[in-house]
Every structure is written in C-alpha cells, then in structure tokens.
Amino acid sequence: MKVVEEQPLSVPDQASYAATAKPSKVRYVVLSMLLVATILNYVDRSALGIVAPSLSKDLALDRMQMGELFAAFGLAYSFALLPGGLLTDIVGSRLAYALSLVGWSCATLTQGLANSYHMLLGSRFAMGALEAPAFPSNARAVTLWFPTRERGFATSVYVMGQYIGTPLFTGLLLWISSAYGWRSVFFATGAFGIFFSLVWFRAYRDPSRHRSVNAAELQYINEGQGRPSQKAREKFNWRIAFKLLGYRQVLAICLGKFCNNTLLVFFTTWFMTYLVEARHMSMIKVGIFQALPFMGATLGILVAGSLSDFFIRRGVSISAARKAPLIIGTLLGATIVFVNFVESNELVIAILTIAFFAQGVGSMSWAAVSEIAPPQYVGLTSSITSLAANIAGVTTPLMIGYITHHTGHFYWALNLMGAICLLGTLSYSLLLGKLSRIEL
Template identity: 55%
Template structure:
C-alpha cells in the first residue's frame, strides 16, 4: 500500500477535473443522502432494539443465555442468505422501490415482535426481520454510486453508514424508558410504526438521478464527469450465478469479505450483548447503562465520518484511490484489537473508555463500503454489495452464538473479548496484505 502521491493517477484526475460542487444550481444528491441516513438509522434501531429489550424480555419469557444467543443471531441467518438475491433485486428494480418495500416490510414484522410469547415465535420473527432488511445496504451502496462522484463518495458512504451508530446513540435512553415505564413490547411497537411511516415517505421522495425532476443538468454532469454511474441507474440487469462466481476470482472481493466479517463481528457484540454485559457483569444501574451504552456508539459515529473525510481528502490531495480507501480499513482493523484491554481493568470508567475506542475503530473500518463502490462492476453494484455483506453477516451469525456459549460456560465475557480481538487481527491482515490495488472490476460474463 504505497503512500506516495501520484501526479496524475486515473482516480485523482477524475476528482481534480470535476467542477466544484458549490457552483452547481442544485445539490439534490445531498437531499437523497439525507433520506439514506434516516432509513439507515431506522434500519439499525430495528436491529438493536432487541438488545435493549433483552434483559427484560429474557426474564419475562424465561430465556437463558444460549437461547438469547440464538435469538440475537437469528436476524443474521436470513439476512446473510438473502443478501445476494437482495443485491440483484436492487440492481433490477432500483433503490427507490427496493428500499421502500423492504423498509415497510421489516417494520411491520418489528411491530409483530411485540406480540411474541416465547423462544419459537421470537426466533421466527427475528428470521423474518433479517430477510426483509437484506436489500437495505445493497440499495444504499447503489444509490451512493449513482448519485455521487468519486471525490465525494467516501464521505457520502460514511454519512449513511453512521446511521447504524446514530440510532443507538440517539434512542437508547428513550427505548430503555419505554421498556421500564411500560414494558419491553412497547420498544418493538414504537420502532416498527416509525419505520412504516418513513417507508411511505421514502417512496414519495426518493428518485434515481435521471428520474429526478429537481436535479439540474449541471449537477448531473458534475456527478457523471466525476465518476458517478448516473446512467447505470437506468440499467436493469439479469441475474446469472456465473457473475457471483466470477466476482470471487478477484482478490479485492475476498479481502473485503474477510475484512467485513471481522468488522461486523465487533459490531454485533455492541448490537446484541453489550447492554447485557453492562447490566450483568459490570453491575451498572439502568440509568448508567442508558448513559454509558451511548458513548461507544458516539465514538463509532465519529470514526466512520472521520474515515470518509480523510479518505476523500487524500484523493483530492493527489494520493492514489487505493491508498485513500485502504488506509482507514487497515488502521481501523488494527485499532480494533484494543477491545481485549477491557479484560485488564476493574474500573467501569476505563472499561467504557476502552470499548469506546474499540467501537471508534470499528467505525473507521466500516469505510469498507466506499471500497465496495470503487470495485463493483457498474452493472452489478447492488449484487457486489450483497456478496460482501453476505460475508460480513456471517460474523453476525457466529458472534452472538459464540459469545452466548462462552458466557454460559464460563460465566464471564472475558474470552469473548479475546475472540473479537483475534478476529480484528484477521481483518488487519486481510486489508493490509490481501486487498491490493482497487479498481472497477469488468466482468467477462454478460450482465
């Protein structure tokens, strides 16, 4: 991974030759990005709401640690399996319809979780939420790739990805209040209803570039001249399993898959077991959990935004696209190994500081979505996002179950943190040694 600036690399030339964004008559791309951010916040609130409800739900329904581990992981089972067809659906039907139907569907199932009566019903409903949410991130990746030029794509990707942290940071206290003031079922009722309402708003407001009546010709030209795949938003591809097989001929795809697996393993600890860890092992009161649980998510939000800003800045300064996109991935994965330090302190303050640093690092490593947008074949942006997300969310399947089994067997989270640290090491090696040069893949099979 060379750090030497190139005088006129192909990627930098595109970025430097593009007209400054502030001169454009419209900024419609940023409005569309704001819709992506809100949708992603809702997406992750509906993933993490179960971790807020878990201590109350487990007691009410008589669920042990192994059962809770299975329930936590159930989402990722169907989510991972559905990602490849979901990516194709995003390419075939576009981000507007795909995301709108997905959002309304998973939100309706979220409401139904409030009606669960035991392990079986809750497990089945979490499977359904996973399947319904699968199109979201492939549709996100596709929308950013068609709406943004290369020089802005890192920040744009970081902005929507930070939605996965902002939702928890903003609403943990409110959801804990609902669970304690009413009961855990109201956590699912409230988040699900909000999602259904925003799904209708999304269908009403979102459009791809060439279908948007409020975007100027100058802004469209700016996006396309800067490497945005504006015209790809009109292409409708046919699915061919050979395309998936051919993607895995490229080391970039393998490296991003392994790196995303590592990053997602850390993410799923915070999305599932984190509140339980604070309440049961650290013996924190609910008020302190409401405060302390937010801090790592704020750290992760800062991490992903910083990664996007620095990555785009490096491109504008003339560094190669590969160096600019890879640097956050290597640094974030390496710093993520710091999570094991939590095993060496009895101080709750230091514990939260370590976990905030580790999640800050995970946020930096989540800039991998910008790398996906740079390597994806132009006809298969959603599918490539689906394939890499499939690998990532195998971590979502494995991690909650492994942690649940560790805690059930040992009565402690200590070995769980060593597990997450070891996976972070794997991600560091993948991004630093395997990833290589980033470039847009040209498939030989028809698309």
C-alpha cells in the first residue's frame, strides 16, 4: 500500500520568525494523546484480570486455563512486535497507531461475546497481535516531538498510562461487571477504543506536517538531537534485527526489560486473583486496595523521568542519568518477596506498593532505548526491546498459573519474581555499559 504523506508547511522567513516568536506547545497535546492511548491499551489488556474471578466461575475455567488466556496475549504480542515496529517505521505513528487502536478494540469487543475457553483464547491472540504497533509508535512520536532534555519526562508521561488506568477505572469496571455482567466490561472498553482511533487519526501529525506547530517550536524540537536524522533508511531485511541484537546495549536492555516487566505482568493479570483468593479480601477492600500499588508505580515513573532529565540539565552524562533509575528500580522490585512473610493485609498492600513503585522507576528503559536506537530504526529497536520485555507476558502468567495450580498458593511464584528482578539488576549494572547512539 502506497502511503501519501502531506507536504510540510511553508513558513516565510522561518529562521527569523523562529528567533522572535514564542514556541507553540503542540508537543504537549500530542503527549496527552499518547497518554490516553496507552491508558486505553492497558485497560483493555487488564480487563480480563479485573473480571477473572467472575468470568472463570461462569465459564468453569481453572487456574491453568486462566494462565494460558493471560499468556496468549503476551505470546501474540511478542511475535507481532517486530512487524509492528517495521510498520511504524514505514507508515509513521499516525496510521500505525490508528490501525492498531481500531484492531485491538474490535478484538476486545469479541471477548465479551465469548462463551468458551477457545473463543476467549482466539480473542486474546488477536488482541495481542493488534496492540503490537502501539509502543513503537509511542517511542517514534516522542523521539520526533521532544528534544533530548525533555524526552525522559515525555517518556515517563506516556509510560505512566500503564499504571493510572487501573486505579482510575477498575472501580468503574467492577461496578459495570456487577451491574451488567462481565461481558459488558469488554463491550464498553472496546467501543471507546474504536472512537479514540478516529480521534487519533484526525488529530495526529508529525511535527513538520502539523498545522498548529509554529517555526519556533520546530526549531526548539530540533535542538539537541530532538528527532532522528534524515539519513535515508536502507531497504529492510531481517539481518538488521539480528545485527542490532549483536550490540551489548540492546541485549542488556532486552534482558533488563524482561525482568522488570515480570512485575508489571503480575499486577495486570494475577493481582486481583491474589487479593481475592490468596488474601481473602472482600470486593470492597479489593476496590480500595488495588489502586495503591498502581498509584505507587505512577509516582515511580514520574519521579524517574523528571529526575533523569534534571540531572542531564545539570551536566550529568546521559548514560548515567538514564541508567540509574533502571538499576535502582529493578533492584527494589525484588522487595515483592516480603509479602510472603507478613499477615496484615494493610502491610501486604504497602509492600506491593513499594515493589510496584520500584517497577515504575525501572520502566525508564524506554528513554534509554531512545538514546541508543539508530536514527533510521527507532521503531525497530523499540520493537526488539519491547519483544524481550513482553516475553514476560507469556512466562509470568504461565509460571504463576502452573505454580498456584500445583501448590495451591502464591509463595514460590512471588519468590521467583524477586529472583528475576535481581537478574535484571545485574544486566543493567554490569552488561549495559555506556549508553551511546548505535550507527549502522
């Protein structure tokens, strides 16, 4: 399919105009759209976990089957990430994101129609594959729209969407499920996603083609490697992906993201079941307590992004400023094991909030990817590292489902997640090395 790009706007005497005019703030409007899209992304993928207790009872599904349903999303998502990143590099964030949004929203709707394990499984596979272009599109848009000194903050804002959707909407979705049945949750979230896909396609453009951007903001964005160079992109072949994997920076971020993402997957899949079945909390308590860890993770990603940019402005190297949150956050994520040694539900939630706060800090790896990606392959590099992270979307649900099915409790599953976090800390601290732009 041939994609026809709009021509950049012509601005008379652009250089002198940019020197005197006040920069517009369109990049923050774009960032707000990325945030909404990411919230929707994670609300849709988390909806199954929210309704899992009632859905599994209604369809007579055991823990192994629920683990397989959670993992189906991650498996399809992982396989589709490289094609999704390539699609983003070819057609741009505008079209790639619009297609992804409408596709995964339709797959979300079909989950509400499911009357068997196999139909749910097919819907989860489709949803995982269709969400794949989302984060490469996020990374490409942020790289194009924000200068280096703001990129950490911008990254933290859209990544924050992973966490704030659950505390904001879980109560509402639980009420919808209670009042109208678990199927209505999928109908509501899927319908909103289709609507937002139209909003995105209508409103988003790259900076040079956006009618509301003035020359001063374009100049500001372009300062300090604010967007990838215009080096011509070579014809794609799969050897480029394998070549990228030969760089220790890419390998280290892949391993670190996988380990850090293990905690995120737990909170977006088995967390509600853990509170209800392992901690025997009522739905009222679950509605209150489940929000706290997600609020902690939201704070973690915002603190990490803001401090990372602050240290860069103060003269700290980009490498040190971007690596510190990865090492500290992934290490502290291992504190999740302490819930195995306390009885108080309030203390359990406090520990889980600290662990998820740390996971949010460690999620700053997206900013590190933006610093090392070859200019002409931002989407592909993002997809490779995201693929590694989302292997955890397959292994974590299956691991927890298998362990809890055979042992009847979460003890060893939580201990294993703590050990995985320690492995990620070693990857970021010993293998990653200095962050620098890869030139192919």
